[in-house]
Amino acid sequence: MTLTQAAERLRGATLAELSADSVRAGRLRLRVGPVYADFCRQRIDGPGLDVLLALAEAVGLDRMRQALAEGDVLNSTEARPALHHVVRAAAEDVPGSVRDAQTQAVEAVARVQDWVRRLLDEGLGDAHPVRDVVNVGIGGSDLGPRLLDEAIADPAGSPRLHFVSSVDAHRAAGLMARLDPATTLVVLVSKSFGTEETLLNGRLFVDWLAATLGDAAMRRRVFAVTANVEAAQRFGVDPERCLPIWEWVGGRYSLWSAVGFSFALTHGMANFRHLLEGARAMDRHFFEAPLDRNLPVLRGLVEHWNRVAFDYRARCVVPYDVRLMHLPAYLQQLEMESNGKSVRRDGVPVEQPTAPIVWGGVGTDAQHAFFQALHQGTQVVPVEFIGVIQPAHAHDAHHRVLLANLLAQSAALAHGHEVRDGDDDDALAAHKRHEGNRPSTVILLDALTPESLGALIAMYEHSVFVEACLVGINPFDQFGVELGKRIARQFLPALASDEAAATLDPVTQALIREIRSR
Ligand code: F6P
Numbered sequence: 001m002t003l004t005q006a007a008e009r010l011r012g013a014t015l016a017e018l019s020a021d022s023v024r025a026g027r028l029r030l031r032v033g034p035v036y037a038d039f040c041r042q043r044i045d046g047p048g049l050d051v052l053l054a055l056a057e058a059v060g061l062d063r064m065r066q067a068l069a070e071g072d073v074l075n076s077t078e079a080r081p082a083l084h085h086v087v088r089a090a091a092e093d094v095p096g097s098v099r100d101a102q103t104q105a106v107e108a109v110a111r112v113q114d115w116v117r118r119l120l121d122e123g124l125g126d127a128h129p130v131r132d133v134v135n136v137g138i139g140g141s142d143l144g145p146r147l148l149d150e151a152i153a154d155p156a157g158s159p160r161l162h163f164v165s166s167v168d169a170h171r172a173a174g175l176m177a178r179l180d181p182a183t184t185l186v187v188l189v190s191k192s193f194g195t196e197e198t199l200l201n202g203r204l205f206v207d208w209l210a211a212t213l214g215d216a217a218m219r220r221r222v223f224a225v226t227a228n229v230e231a232a233q234r235f236g237v238d239p240e241r242c243l244p245i246w247e248w249v250g251g252r253y254s255l256w257s258a259v260g261f262s263f264a265l266t267h268g269m270a271n272f273r274h275l276l277e278g279a280r281a282m283d284r285h286f287f288e289a290p291l292d293r294n295l296p297v298l299r300g301l302v303e304h305w306n307r308v309a310f311d312y313r314a315r316c317v318v319p320y321d322v323r324l325m326h327l328p329a330y331l332q333q334l335e336m337e338s339n340g341k342s343v344r345r346d347g348v349p350v351e352q353p354t355a356p357i358v359w360g361g362v363g364t365d366a367q368h369a370f371f372q373a374l375h376q377g378t379q380v381v382p383v384e385f386i387g388v389i390q391p392a393h394a395h396d397a398h399h400r401v402l403l404a405n406l407l408a409q410s411a412a413l414a415h416g417h418e419v420r421d422g423d424d425d426d427a428l429a430a431h432k433r434h435e436g437n438r439p440s441t442v443i444l445l446d447a448l449t450p451e452s453l454g455a456l457i458a459m460y461e462h463s464v465f466v467e468a469c470l471v472g473i474n475p476f477d478q479f480g481v482e483l484g485k486r487i488a489r490q491f492l493p494a495l496a497s498d499e500a501a502a503t504l505d506p507v508t509q510a511l512i513r514e515i516r517s518r
Contacts, residue, residue: 300466465480
């Protein structure tokens with residue numbers, strides 16, 4: 001049976017009927033440490049799962065998983081392995097082929113720890129404590145630390161963490177207007193140290209520190225996290241304050257490395273280490289558990305099923321926990337930058353659709369914004385609900401309402417409702433009708449801790465890898481973001497000169513005329 005045939009069998013089936021099958025449920029529910037996932041409200045059954053597992057076997061998922069573990073050059077277009085999992089591994093977890101990388105990662109975490117201790121104990125070396133930390137970076141150099149910052153509480157009295165990512169200078173200007181340079185530390189996070197936004201924003205902060213405090217004090221307040229130490233040093237960063245990241249860790253997979261420095265400094269080294277521990281536990285599960293009892297694999301198979309067999313073009317991520325407000329944006333980069341590709345590893349066009357549009361918002365706010373379309377719109381969008389069982393506050397009544405809403409939304413999407421109030425006529429009843437049969441997944445964390453968050457993020461990373469393997473693409477490069485950057489460099493002079501603008505296409509010329517006329 002092909003994937004399409006397996007899906008066709010289920011077009012008429014309701015999620016209510018499917019959910020009554022307890023054997024099926026046993027295959028679609030899984031707990032790994034603090035992460036529990038329930039895929040029972042997906043439009044899939046046992047034979048569908050078998051077809052997906054056969055596909056996993058046919059594409060050599062087991063072999064690919066081993067190749068990832070052993071550090072094979074899976075990022076073939078950039079001739080690199082992908083070793084983000086090694087960064088959080090212990091020596092006994094890894095094979096000899098990646099032992100050297102694991103040692104470097106341990107040394108890097110030790111350097112992070114050493115700086116965190118020095119900066120918190122001794123301050124900035126001129127009698128000033130660190131009160132504010134500005135993380136300057138974009139994409140993977142921003143979204144990970146930003147997600148962690150909001151999700152994990154900081155110990156009392158810790159420095160505050162701020163983020164500057166876009167080249168839009170409103171953020172940087174606002175921060176410089178209110179922060180005290182004497183007590184501010186700036187971390188320039190850029191694997192390449194060539195990202196225009198980060199260099200421009202970094203220059204603003206470096207100049208601000210130098211102008212207000214002088215060069216020597218500025219140099220004590222600027223750190224870089226980069227694989228391009230020479231460029232960071234040319235920029236003016238003290239070599240001792242350059243923390244490493246490596247070509248073999250992709251930007252969107254990098255929060256486990258020194259990219260987590262600003263988080264460790266403001267939220268505690270212990271929290272950072274626990275985050276790595278949580279991810280490490282999920283790694284062990286992913287690399288060791290059989291494919292049919294493997295959470296990242298199961299999720300990857302279900303996602304593939306939704307995208308390929310049912311052609312669902314989007315997926316909505318809705319955490320019911322404000323602390324996870326940045327998860328949708330984080331997953332957008334992780335999934336869309338990894339798998340938003342049109343060719344396979346060998347350069348041949350893919351035969352199936354790839355990454356869906358990933359978007360979302362926080363529950364219950366999202367219910368009052370876009371859930372109308374999820375329930376009654378013409379496009380079916382599978383939803384991924386993420387809930388946290390134990391809150392970190394004492395307001396149990398609120399938390400019960402929050403969880404009740406999560407459960408209600410998933411049930412309402414699945415079962416729909418024929419609403420006819422009192423004397424409603426047919427037309428009004430039609431407006432109120434919820435057709436149901438809209439798939440969703442529920443993921444529950446026991447509590448939101450560094451461990452559970454580490455495990456959750458690692459689960460997503462591996463799941464994205466599984467999806468890439470099923471379609472045969474390389475999830476570790478991102479050539480699609482380069483073209484726009486190149487064109488922006490070409491367009492820059494046109495904003496100032498008629499002559500340069502004259503070489504551009506007519507639409508751009510008209511827009512530039514409008515911009516320059518104001
Ligand atoms: O947006 C493209 C990208 O290359 C991402 O993959 C990366 O996370 C981001 O830019 C930032 O890159 P860097 O860390 O090199 O500044």
